[in-house]
Amino acid sequence: MYIIGGTASKTVAEDLSRELHVPLAKTISKRFPDDELYVRILDDISGEDVIIVQTTYPDSNIVELFLLQDAVREAGANKAVVVIPYLGYGRQDKKFEAGEPISAKAIATLISLRANKIITVDPHKEHILDFFTVPAFSCSAIPQIAAYLKNKDIDLVLAPDKGALDRAKKASKIMGCDFDCMEKTRIDGTTVEIKPKNLDVKDKKVAIIDDIISTGGTMAQSIKELKKQGARQVFVACTHGLFAGEAVKKISSAGCNEIISTDTIKSDFSKVGIAPCIAELLRKK
Ligand code: R5P
Numbered sequence: 001m002y003i004i005g006g007t008a009s010k011t012v013a014e015d016l017s018r019e020l021h022v023p024l025a026k027t028i029s030k031r032f033p034d035d036e037l038y039v040r041i042l043d044d045i046s047g048e049d050v051i052i053v054q055t056t057y058p059d060s061n062i063v064e065l066f067l068l069q070d071a072v073r074e075a076g077a078n079k080a081v082v083v084i085p086y087l088g089y090g091r092q093d094k095k096f097e098a099g100e101p102i103s104a105k106a107i108a109t110l111i112s113l114r115a116n117k118i119i120t121v122d123p124h125k126e127h128i129l130d131f132f133t134v135p136a137f138s139c140s141a142i143p144q145i146a147a148y149l150k151n152k153d154i155d156l157v158l159a160p161d162k163g164a165l166d167r168a169k170k171a172s173k174i175m176g177c178d179f180d181c182m183e184k185t186r187i188d189g190t191t192v193e194i195k196p197k198n199l200d201v202k203d204k205k206v207a208i209i210d211d212i213i214s215t216g217g218t219m220a221q222s223i224k225e226l227k228k229q230g231a232r233q234v235f236v237a238c239t240h241g242l243f244a245g246e247a248v249k250k251i252s253s254a255g256c257n258e259i260i261s262t263d264t265i266k267s268d269f270s271k272v273g274i275a276p277c278i279a280e281l282l283r284k285k
Contacts, residue, residue: 002045006054006068008061011263012085013053015275020282022051029064039067046076051282055265057088057242062107069114081282082115085264085274086240090124091212105131119281121264121274122211122239139281141239141262142167144272145209146174148260152235155204158226160184160194160218164210171209182208182222194221202230213238213261216247223254233257239274241267 002025005013017024026042037060050072054065065082072080092103104124108131111118118136123129129136149157154177159168161184172179183195208222219236226234234256241261248269251259263270 001049001051002043003051003053004041004068004072006052006061006064008055008057008064008265009053009083009085011266012055012083012273012275012278015273016051016053016083016279016282019275019279025050027068037064037067039064039071041068041071041075044075045072047078049079049081050077051081051083053083053085055086055088056084056107056111057086057265059088062088065111066114069111073114079116080114081117081119082111083278083282084111084118084120085262085278087120087123087128090128093125093128102131104128108132108136117285119278119285121262121278124211135285137281137285139277140167140170141264141272141274141277142170142209143174144262144274144277145237145239145260146171148272149207149235149237150175152207152258153205154207154235156180156199156201156206158182158199158206158208158222160208160210160222167209167211171207175207182225184218184222190215190217192217192221194218194225199226199229201226203232205233205235206231207235207237210236210238212240212242213247213251213259214242214244216243216250219256220250220254223251223256227255235260237261240264241269243267243269 028040056062089103112133157168157172157179159165159181165181168179185193237260259269261269262272262274
């Protein structure tokens with residue numbers, strides 16, 4: 001058995017290799033002068049079961065995954081499990097307007113062509129897993145995020161909207177504190193409105209937990225509202241830290257005390273390692 005780490009997920013692949021006691025295959029990945037990608041697997045994986053680890057964000061990493069999957073097939077591997085720490089395009093999980101694709105389904109269909117099984121972490125919605133045409137499973141980073149936040153003496157965990165309430169509830173149980181949610185309305189891709197909802201946050205330490213931080217609009221607006229209501233400290237945590245554009249600046253200038261993310265997408269805020277949760281799922285499935 002071998003683990004192959006794509007360039008987007010080297011750290012997770014190395015951690016998984018340690019957790020599962022499975023060697024990492026040596027690979028080469030480089031760009032041609034016209035920027036097309038070249039990959040090569042150097043170890044002999046013929047007849048082996050292989051775990052490919054690659055986040056599919058940004059788009060160039062999807063191409064790398066396709067090439068790795070093909071290289072694994074061409075090398076005569078027995079089975080390919082594809083681990084996708086962050087599965088991109090999850091937010092276009094249906095047609096919102098006529099003429100749109102179901103992007104999550106389009107990507108899942110293509111990945112399934114060269115995979116025997118898919119493992120991912122906190123997909124934006126669980127039903128996205130049904131878009132794969134091979135068995136697909138997910139694990140949640142919430143226990144790891146909650147374990148990190150437990151040391152911060154948080155009084156209240158908040159979800160930015162009702163849809164994310166279950167995550168806040170799960171985290172609050174581990175952290176031994178209260179949970180609630182805010183009321184978010186998305187105006188467009190970069191603008192959200194957080195309605196004032198009376199929460200008991202005066203002089204409290206609050207943590208907001210979401211699956212994704214993208215533009216940072218959701219978190220920045222939520223922090224401002226909580227500060228208005230007298231929160232003493234606000235922590236923000238997510239599984240997938242995309243931190244697009246000025247996200248970090250927006251969140252920091254709203255008065256955030258700490259930004260926490262996992263390493264499904266590597267950033268300065270990747271304080272929580274996701275490999276143990278993936279390893280546990282791989283052992284079970
Ligand atoms: C949306 O449904 C997601 O759960 C996140 O709340 C959203 O993607 C965050 O986006 P942004 O950081 O751009 O507000």
